[in-house]
Amino acid sequence: ILLCDFWKIDLQKLNLIKEDILKQPLEPKKHSDSFCGLYVDGTGKLTFDMADATFASFKIYSQYDYPIYLFIPHNTDSDEISKIIQKYPNTKVYSIPPLKNALEYNSWMMNYPWFLIDPKFENVMTMQEDSATIKDGWEDYVLNGNWDYIGSPWKSDITVLTKNGPLKTLRVGNGGHSFRKLSKIKKVVEFINNNGGQHKYFTGIKINGELKQQNSWLAEDAMIVSVGATFDLLKLPTEQEAKRFGHEPIELSLYMDK
Numbered sequence: 001i002l003l004c005d006f007w008k009i010d011l012q013k014l015n016l017i018k019e020d021i022l023k024q025p026l027e028p029k030k031h032s033d034s035f036c037g038l039y040v041d042g043t044g045k046l047t048f049d050m051a052d053a054t055f056a057s058f059k060i061y062s063q064y065d066y067p068i069y070l071f072i073p074h075n076t077d078s079d080e081i082s083k084i085i086q087k088y089p090n091t092k093v094y095s096i097p098p099l100k101n102a103l104e105y106n107s108w109m110m111n112y113p114w115f116l117i118d119p120k121f122e123n124v125m126t127m128q129e130d131s132a133t134i135k136d137g138w139e140d141y142v143l144n145g146n147w148d149y150i151g152s153p154w155k156s157d158i159t160v161l162t163k164n165g166p167l168k169t170l171r172v173g174n175g176g177h178s179f180r181k182l183s184k185i186k187k188v189v190e191f192i193n194n195n196g197g198q199h200k201y202f203t204g205i206k207i208n209g210e211l212k213q214q215n216s217w218l219a220e221d222a223m224i225v226s227v228g229a230t231f232d233l234l235k236l237p238t239e240q241e242a243k244r245f246g247h248e249p250i251e252l253s254l255y256m257d258k
Contacts (some may be wrong), residue, residue: 006097014130018053020256021132024060030088032064035139036121038113041127042099042102044073048083050129055088056131063139065090066125069117073098103217103224107198109175114185124180127146131248133256137221138245142179145241148234149225151178152246160204160226161197166206167217167226172242179245184235187227198223239253 020224039051051070052112059065067090074095086168099105117124121143125133142150143148151173159169195201202216202223228234237245245256 016252017132017255021053021057024056026056026059026087029065030061030064032136033063033065033120034064035066035123037066037068038071038117038124039068040071040096040105040109040113040170041076041129042071042073042096042105044051044075044090044098044106046072046076048087049078051084054086054127054129054132055084055091057134058127059088061133061136061138063136067092067121069094069113071096071113071116079097095194097241103223104203106218107218110198110223111189114189117182119165119182122182122220124173124182124185126178126180128176133177134250138179141245145237146235147175147229147241148177148181148241149238150245151175151221152238152248153242154248156208157206158222158226159209160202160222161204161206162201163203167230169238170225170229171239172236173221174246174248175219175224176248177246178221184228184233188224188233191227191231191233192223205223 002142037055039054041051055068055237058068068088070084070091070093072093072095073234079095085093095151096108096112099108113116125138127133153171153173157169157171160167192198192201198218199216200216204214205212205222225234225236229236
């Protein structure tokens with residue numbers, strides 16, 4: 001397992017994992033632009049402590065020192081961002097509009113960051129406060145698999161609904177901490193925009209066959225992978241291949257089994 005997403009783990013376990021990550025040495029590495037990280041916080045409340053373990057894990061378990069794109073609102077505490085840049089100098093900070101809730105975050109994540117990242121960064125690893133890279137070798141795994149997108153499997157069958165009918169039902173995968181090929185994600189977003197854009201194209205979502213939403217405010221990962229899989233715009237892994245990449249959530253005992 002190369003990474004984990006913590007969002008269903010209780011706070012005590014989350015803090016134990018973060019503490020363990022931050023005990024690892026952060027050694028200097030040669031810079032490379034073959035990959036980049038992507039971290040988005042739309043709340044304006046990002047602090048150094050919130051981002052530290054996630055940033056550290058990406059640096060510790062990568063072959064090289066890759067840049068991280070950090071998108072934050074202008075009202076984020078500048079002292080906290082200075083601390084991040086001081087420890088992780090290969091960070092590219094960009095200002096974005098405040099994203100007041102998860103609905104706005106998902107809409108922004110689907111529509112915008114892929115066109116703000118320098119096209120030379122074809123290989124992108126998205127990350128969040130509640131996720132981390134936990135083992136080296138992830139670059140070789142994703143490149144040898146030649147996937148356009150890989151994230152840990154969902155626990156349920158996801159079926160995204162559109163004005164033209166349901167898309168392909170999927171188990172792969174979670175976008176909170178995921179690998180994506182930039183040019184291929186752009187093609188997916190362009191397909192959606194050519195069909196009227198997010199709020200004219202998507203109409204809802206089913207989980208395990210049960211209707212859960214009847215609106216267009218969907219999770220960005222569900223929108224992107226469903227369109228990509230249905231119209232052969234993305235090469236996705238099997239569920240088993242995705243499980244080798246990441247778990248969401250991860251059991252503490254599994255994480256501690258080095």
